[in-house]
Ligand SMILES: O=C(O)c1ccc(O)c(O)c1
């Protein structure tokens with residue numbers, strides 16, 4: 261399949277957009293009228309630039325407000341169309357997109373609309389062009405693909421066909437069940453966009469919140485496979501209007517866009533008979549958990565983190581052969597403490613355990629994950645690492661392998677028995693920069709075959725926060741992504757967007773007691789929180805007293821329970837969480853996050869650190 265992107269998806273001038281699309285590997289573009297109008301190049305020069313870059317101009321768009329108007333206006337519309345058709349020819353675009361009208365002069369008359377569309381198609385044919393007619397979800401009379409298809413059939417002109425746009429169909433809860441009988445030769449164009457479920461005006465939703473496939477809630481796989489099954493032969497073209505992407509660096513957004521198409525095509529191949537797709541990426545090996553998490557810390561935060569690891573019952577069992585990196589372990593939880601971090605402490609890297617790390621790395625490359633230079637990684641074993649959108653390095657590992665990453669460490673001890681009952685890393689919470697949230701969802705989802713769940717929005721002390729987990733079906737790799745709903749203001753919290761590493765225990769109170777005995781810097785939770793728990797959940801008084809005593813946060817989902825407690829912030833940006841899941845609890849206690857954030861703020865103020 262040819263892969264195309266509308267210039268409206270990307271930031272910059274038309275030249276910037278074309279270069280970015282070509283660099284990301286697109287075969288073609290839809291040129292948006294505004295981008296051309298603002299461009300100093302002539303249409304012929306744009307065509308030449310595209311040819312140099314290996315980009316076909318698949319579509320010129322949009323032509324608006326054409327059909328179903330009084331005769332005098334129709335004549336003026338045809339004149340306007342003639343100008344645009346001449347322009348499309350100079351560009352070498354074979355197809356011009358026409359949106360269903362929103363004009364106040366238009367009337368609800370299908371015969372009139374079809375007749376005028378036929379006249380438009382005649383004019384297009386004179387220019388050697390085709391017209392693709394698209395139902396806008398907010399069109400004056402034509403809002404569904406079925407009605408646009410009906411007009412195309414009524415007009416009955418070989419130069420007039422349909423443009424299907426997943427957003428307009430799926431935002432209205434529509435489906436393509438009726439597409440099967442539609443003549444394939446009239447399927448002119450396919451535009452793809454995903455979106456989150458939102459309850460808002462559909463035009464605003466479309467103009468601000470579209471996403472690349474795999475980043476939102478729509479079933480793009482089902483939608484696209486129906487269009488292909490109906491015989492559509494053209495390109496898969498992304499058309500995403502999104503406030504964040506439109507101000508992101510265009511090269512990066514174009515890579516994000518291409519990743520979405522590669523991942524979509526992979527799902528299409530698995531969904532049905534393959535037709536003309538590029539070879540899909542190697543399948544994702546099932547994640548088996550975290551091989552390690554690496555904290556990058558400066559001297560002060562590193563000391564705080566090392567002290568906290570010791571107090572949490574971790575044993576310092578190894579030292580990297582050539583780098584200032586310590587290996588700490590308890591149970592199957594392995595933490596690397598890397599003293600080369602520049603400021604504060606943060607999750608610098610994590611490693612995903614799989615049975616086939618080489619395949620995982622090849623998959624990441626096929627999905628355009630940027631490879632990191634070897635020297636940035638800690639390991640000397642030949643580990644590939646790639647950069648996640650937030651800058652975190654992601655490694656692919658097999659801990660048990662004889663030539664694996666553990667061989668890079670001089671071991672001075674064994675982890676011994678789990679001193680405080682910690683068994684493994686339960687999850688990592690990676691706070692996302694505002695601009696990286698949707699990109700990160702797709703990145704982690706596509707690389708490891710994860711699915712998003714537990715989307716939440718929280719009223720947190722320093723602003724609204726969104727939170728989303730991505731996890732594999734076996735729930736062995738859990739990542740919690742959180743970020744602000746608006747770009748952060750200048751009133752900054754003492755602790756900006758902390759990340760955390762969550763360790764699993766089978767006995768939260770045993771672990772809590774052991775941590776207290778060892779002097780771990782545990783976070784105090786306000787009494788108000790427990791009073792509210794009592795009011796809401798009528799917990800057994802002994803349980804409530806134990807939660808209160810040990811500053812354990814609590815969540816319940818049916819019979820499933822979640823117990824979690826936190827350390828204070830270690831240095832500047834990171835804290836540890838200890839969690840116990842019972843009866844198959846799958847969440848993250850997200851509702852408790854605002855209480856925890858305020859408690860971190862209070863602890864920070866008390867400790868006199870900024
Ligand atoms: O928002 C719009 O106006 C608009 C224009 C062209 C399209 O293809 C589309 O889906 C929306």
Ligand SMILES: [Mg+2]
Nearest residue numbers: 394425451499
């Ligand atoms: Mg569209």
